Amino acid sequence: MKCKLLAAAFVGLLSTAGLMAVAQKPGDRPPPPGAPGKLKKPQMSDTIKANIYADNWFMLYVNGELVAVDSIKFIPHNVISVDMLPTYPMTIAVMAKDNADPQTGMEYANTNIGDGGFILKFGDGTVTNASWKAKAFSTGPINRDTKNPRVENTPIPENWFAVDFDDSSWGKAKEYTEDEVNPKQPYFEHDFKGAKFIWSNDIDLDNTVLFRHVVKSPPDGKPRVNYSNLNNIVPDSPPKKPKK
Numbered sequence: 001m002k003c004k005l006l007a008a009a010f011v012g013l014l015s016t017a018g019l020m021a022v023a024q025k026p027g028d029r030p031p032p033p034g035a036p037g038k039l040k041k042p043q044m045s046d047t048i049k050a051n052i053y054a055d056n057w058f059m060l061y062v063n064g065e066l067v068a069v070d071s072i073k074f075i076p077h078n079v080i081s082v083d084m085l086p087t088y089p090m091t092i093a094v095m096a097k098d099n100a101d102p103q104t105g106m107e108y109a110n111t112n113i114g115d116g117g118f119i120l121k122f123g124d125g126t127v128t129n130a131s132w133k134a135k136a137f138s139t140g141p142i143n144r145d146t147k148n149p150r151v152e153n154t155p156i157p158e159n160w161f162a163v164d165f166d167d168s169s170w171g172k173a174k175e176y177t178e179d180e181v182n183p184k185q186p187y188f189e190h191d192f193k194g195a196k197f198i199w200s201n202d203i204d205l206d207n208t209v210l211f212r213h214v215v216k217s218p219p220d221g222k223p224r225v226n227y228s229n230l231n232n233i234v235p236d237s238p239p240k241k242p243k244k
């Protein structure tokens with residue numbers, strides 16, 4: 001009798017294991033390592049590199065949080081390269097600015113109409129292209145009139161970088177070639193393979209442009225642990241010695 005009970009328990013265990021195996025479908029994210037309810041601390045190998053080049057300046061938000069700001073406002077043209085801990089879906093929001101006098105839309109002491117340009121590549125394969133949304137918020141000089149320069153501004157919505165911001169009325173970004181943007185040396189020293197230069201419809205006159213893009217899952221298909229809730233979980237590590 002005892003033997004039968006043990007056998008039944010064993011079969012029960014087997015079928016539970018079978019159910020768990022069925023529940024974990026191929027392609028599912030792997031469960032976080034460590035005990036249930038706990039999470040292994042993220043390592044640098046969990047991060048991805050973000051490379052960003054803007055003519056002339058940008059700020060980058062990911063999932064509503066500020067991740068990177070171009071440290072050089074005008075020239076020389078530089079690449080910002082930072083480590084990111086990605087979570088998906090990933091909402092990317094960028095403010096990009098050409099260097100332009102806010103009153104005239106021109107640069108170099110109001111003598112020249114400058115051009116813009118923005119390109120980004122993340123280590124998970126996320127790249128800029130015409131699937132991104134774009135909208136210009138400052139344009140000038142209107143009609144390229146440099147004698148009587150005039151700028152048209154649209155107020156920037158307060159929550160333009162929020163995950164739930166409604167960008168459904170925005171148009172698509174326009175792609176520009178490397179020749180059109182003419183990036184400077186630091187661009188060629190970083191990985192932008194597969195990424196396209198983008199801007200709104202007028203790369204000369206549009207001087208402040210917002211971009212938005214949602215990455216639903218890692219483009220490289222690599223499964224990644226979701227660490228977005230890290231602050232609310234005790235990491236799975238040896239208990240600390242009590243203080244005496």
Ligand SMILES: [Ca+2]
Binds near residue numbers: 116
């Ligand atoms: Ca310009």
Ligand SMILES: [Ca+2]
Binds near residue numbers: 056098099114
């Ligand atoms: Ca420029």
